[in-house]
Amino acid sequence: MSLRKIIQSPLLTGKWYRRLGWFLVALASLIVIFKPQNPSFRGDLNLQSTGLETYPQRLLISAIDLDLPVFKVRLKDGQWPVSENGVSYLIDSGSLGQAGKAIFYGHNRTQLLGSLKLVREKDLIEIKDAEGVVWPYEVMQILTVSPQEIEVLKATEEPTLVVYTCAGFLDRQRLVVLAKLKKV
Numbered sequence: 001m002s003l004r005k006i007i008q009s010p011l012l013t014g015k016w017y018r019r020l021g022w023f024l025v026a027l028a029s030l031i032v033i034f035k036p037q038n039p040s041f042r043g044d045l046n047l048q049s050t051g052l053e054t055y056p057q058r059l060l061i062s063a064i065d066l067d068l069p070v071f072k073v074r075l076k077d078g079q080w081p082v083s084e085n086g087v088s089y090l091i092d093s094g095s096l097g098q099a100g101k102a103i104f105y106g107h108n109r110t111q112l113l114g115s116l117k118l119v120r121e122k123d124l125i126e127i128k129d130a131e132g133v134v135w136p137y138e139v140m141q142i143l144t145v146s147p148q149e150i151e152v153l154k155a156t157e158e159p160t161l162v163v164y165t166c167a168g169f170l171d172r173q174r175l176v177v178l179a180k181l182k183k184v
Helices: 003-007 015-033 114-118
Strands: 056-061 066-073 087-090 100-105 124-129 134-145 159-167 173-181
Touching: 056 100, 114 159, 114 173, 124 159, 134 159
Parallel strands: 066 087, 100 159
Antiparallel strands: 056 066, 056 124, 087 100, 124 134, 134 173, 159 173
């Protein structure tokens, strides 16, 4: 079939074609107006520094073939700095192996935490620290929450790992993976 016949076909002429054009313009406008967000939460966590001597260096999830560098970050005026090259570790959150929640987060991009949605309960998440110690955590819960549901990040009595990224249309939600320290 020639290009001329394709262009003149009934599917590409008339109201249907114009409606599709207007739909694409509207969709592009929405994306520009409501650009994807940084993976942050809104609210006060009342965090205090962990005082760690050694920090996490790598986040590994073998079930989804993920191995990422970890970068230390600290909240600045309510803003959540996000690494463009790995996972951010909120140094004012919990320490590995200690009571509380150690919070890791990153962008929902293919080379970063884009495959986090494939993690399942009972999967293993490992955090390797600067001394080479590997901290194994077992996934116990997977949630999708709004950025206002900050209670999902608040400290607990058990050593808990939080790994999260953006989710949903235009990144308006957070995919949160909670894991407990695995006894070895």
